[in-house]
Amino acid sequence: MIRTLPLTCSRCGKVFTAQDHLYYQDDFTAQSFKDIKLVCDDCIREWKEKWQIDHAEFHEENYVLTVTITLKDGTVYKNMDCTPMEDTESVVTGEDIPPEAQHTLYEYYVTFAQKRESQQxxxxxxxxxxxxxxxxxxxxxxxxxxxxxxxxxxxxxxxxxxxxxxxxxxxxxxxxxxxxxxxxxxxxASQPAPRMPQRKPMPESQWNTGEGYGSGNTTGGFGRHNRNPFGGF
Known part of the structure; x- marks a missing residue:
């Protein structure tokens, strides 16, 4: 069955007309096509204008990289977890940031990484x-x-x-x-290796010859044909 889906912006709520493509926001809770969060061109333009970066400062502690971003309109995003992507020369954060701003962040990151390397x-x-x-x-x-x-x-x-x-x-x-x-x-390494412990030899006079040992011996023994006095070690 063919159905009609009105193009309504999920941000400003107005109905808009699509041109050659549609903007939408990722939403993993969407169960069907009608749940997709569409975004109109005006909101996309406003979003890109907002994310004009004035300054970005990176910080790394315990192998965790964060960035504090100051936008030109004065908005400050503090200590956001981020991941530099060398293949696309961009920096990904927890906020939705336009690709242009991601590339600008990467330029700040390169400067930070070079300075950090020089300080090693x-x-x-x-x-x-x-x-x-x-x-x-x-x-x-x-x-x-x-x-x-x-x-x-x-x-x-x-x-x-x-x-x-x-x-x-x-x-x-x-x-x-x-x-x-x-x-x-x-x-x-310079200390001599400890001497391995040695077993004290048994005097020959105390060697057991196996006499009296056998199946009838109530005290146990080595067996009727076993005459090895050290069989128990």
Whole structure:
């Protein structure tokens, strides 16, 4: 049976006329064609005009990437989970964002990723100083240098004698943990291997010859034809 479906916008509620294509919004709860959420051209135009990005700031913590977006009309979306898509050069978020805005977000992400890469520690060499302190000579991928950076551990926290950026401190903590693990491994490897325990030999005078053992022995034994005194080990 052929039915008629009026083209009604799911956002503004007005009836519209379709041109060469239809806009619709994904809705996995839709059970039939009539449940599809159509969107008119005027609402699509308004949607694209709204998503004019003025600034975007990415942040990553515990391998979770988020972005805070400020639009030109002043609207701010804070700490949205996002996923960069290299194949399409776009960034996907939990909000419906026009493709043009997704590409703009990707440009901000590339800048963020390049800066993050430049802040990674490239080289880190440790030296033992007096009074239980250590010093580190650090070079980042971007070329920053921190020579003779003195630090120590207090109450389980690593502290430096001079202020350094958070990314340098984070990299120093990771590098120092690796250094301590390597020192422990080398210390263990230099120690002689423990001697395997040896069984004390039984004097020959105490060897059991098997006499008196057999099927009639109430105390048990090795069997009538078994004369191996160590059969129980």
């Amino acid at each position: 520690i490239k080289d880190c060499f440790f030296t033992k100083e007096a009074e239980g302190k250590m010093s580190a000579d650090i070079t980042t991928v971007g070329g920053e240098r921190y020579d003779k950076l003195v630090f120590y551990v207090e109450d389980g926290y690593l502290k430096t004698e001079q202020d350094v950026p958070d990314y340098v401190m984070d990299g120093l903590v990771i590098a120092y943990k690796s250094y301590l693990a390597q020192e422990e491994m080398l210390s263990t």
